Amino acid sequence: AHIPLIHGSDGAKLSKRHGALGVEAYRDEFGILPEALFNYLLRLGWGHGDREEITRNEAVELFDLDGVGKSPSRFDMKKLENLNGHYLREADDARLAALVAARIGDAADEDLLTRAMPVLKVRARNLNEVTDGAAFLFARRPLELTEKAAQLLDDDARITLRKICERLAAESDWTSEALEATTKALAEELGLGLGKLAQPMRAALTGTTTSPGIFDVLVLLGREEALARLDDQAA
Template identity: 65%
Template sequence: MSATTNSDTAPARTVVTRFAPSPTGFLHLGGARTALFNLLYARHHGGTFRLRIEDTDRARSTEPAIRAILNGMRWLGLDWDGDEIYQFARADRHAAVAHQMIEHGHAYRCYMTQAEIDAMRAEAQAAKKPLRIRSPWREHSGRTDGPADQPFVVRLKAPTEGAVTINDQVQGAVTVQNAELDDMVLLRSDGTPTYMLAVVVDDHDMGVTHVIRGDDHLNNAFRQLPIYRAMDAIEGGWPDPVYAHIPLIHGADGAKLSKRHGAVGIEAYRDELGILPEALDNYLLRLGWGHGDDEIIARDDAIRWFDLSGVGKSPSRFDLKKLENLNGHYIRAADDARLAGLVADKLDLAPGDPGRAKLETAMPALKPRAANVNELADGAAFLFAQRPLAVDEAAAPLLAGDAPALLARLHAALDALHNWDTESAEAAVRQVAEDAGVKLGQVAQPLRVALTGRKTSPGIFDVLVLLGRDESLARIADHTPANGA
């Protein structure tokens, strides 16, 4: 006998998806992508996207991890519907379902000792077979004939014959023989529920119709389905969910994603790498899903276009360079005031500091050259540098030789300007170069170093305007012969 799960060609129920992270660490790239796919699928079908914190591992679950997950999701705009659910708070409900299953013969109390389990494991190892526990207590009633005062666990009475086929919306039809499954533990000896039981009960109670998660959970689906089917037989209304198991993310070298590939918390992409949330969203969307040749995909378009048929079967490869290139696009498209606020925080400019307004004015000149917020902040640093400017070692040679004399000519020409704007400044600088019989770059480069201390900066005429007449002339004067340069 075999059984098959539902197809997803046309969702028959109102779609409910969920993201269910364990708060034992940060929100990582794979988790964020899973949340994004669940959100987009629900929004595409006019459904609901829920968040459940699976905090049943009390030893490893932490409040800082919960905060990091919630903050990371909010930063990425992964807005869930309703309040988040905390799994541990529902332990009594999980246990109640296990006891229902005992009463109806779908689960049993198992009094096997650790020594018996160890012996069974040794026998399996000797036969070079995986351990699949079939307890001798399986055929007992589990209610009245257990040893007095001996601890027990509650095990699922898993089917032993036939097979189950899941029509996974990403992986296709996957079949497992029921003989390959064991009688997994539902309740531990202390009465607490296991992850496998809690997930199924919570998904049912939350009305989850589609379980979209990493393909490392595919085997779990076959272990969890017997719980659905047992409870459906007991009380009805426990339909199988539609499954979609997404390939994991690998590094650019094809190996499993690790810290050396950039597998850090989402907050690190924001705080350390200066990535914008819309850029990371867009990048995660394209890690394993596509819509033709489209690369730049706004959230509204993603909701309109997203479906599971567009998810590939092969692992995606994370490439930090591609993320940074995509981020550069979003930097250039971002609102200047918003970027100025982000850069001001990087530069520790307090709210109300006039430097914030200066940053906003500077953004059109700064953002074409920046791939992330850190580069924006670095490019803006010259605006707030104190005189005399520290000059980069690589830039210092540009102030030698004829540079001081050229800077003296530039100072005189710029000081004579009636209008301090890019057009007037450019005309003055070009005239100095022509009069000196040199190329524009031979004048512009020492001028850049004098104004910013660096070999690179926004356009030099923009720099003059952003610094203003007095500050520009003072910085140039610091490197003219009259000042001992």
């Protein structure tokens, strides 16, 4: 039996421009989990029916030479990242927190990252995206705003932020459910859609226009830090 060749996504012989690097690069530079890379490389040369996700233990049980392919396989980084996203969602939160903390450095708080991981990893395809998504947790005040975030905070938005800040400061139950109910009630009073409140809140709390759910962000930051960030940007 011969293992089939691996080509690039364009069908040409695999080279560095396709991503033909050492396994350490996929871990360190691209944020790919070992189990995802194992699964992907396994499926390039062997298959078991239509199954895409196969663990190492399952592969040991299921492997047979009949499943080895004959035609060259194509290495597709997007498919690898999609598979990696599956393994991120399945991975232990504390383990991922330790991996992300190592990427962040001294500012990282593993306990906070572990608590945040369920919402950080849900849409991520690699550890780089998880790390980028966690940046707001450790940002120092006053936050540096991205250009898009700054555009959201016009005069009207800052006035709205002041009202949000005052209302949330009076909330005794600092849970995502209670904070969402309070914010929705304020939106109704102001005759605004929830998005008109959530967008400037996200900009003020994270400095960006993308983040986990805004009420999860409030809880993860904690009352004192969240209110301080809102106050920094409120009119």
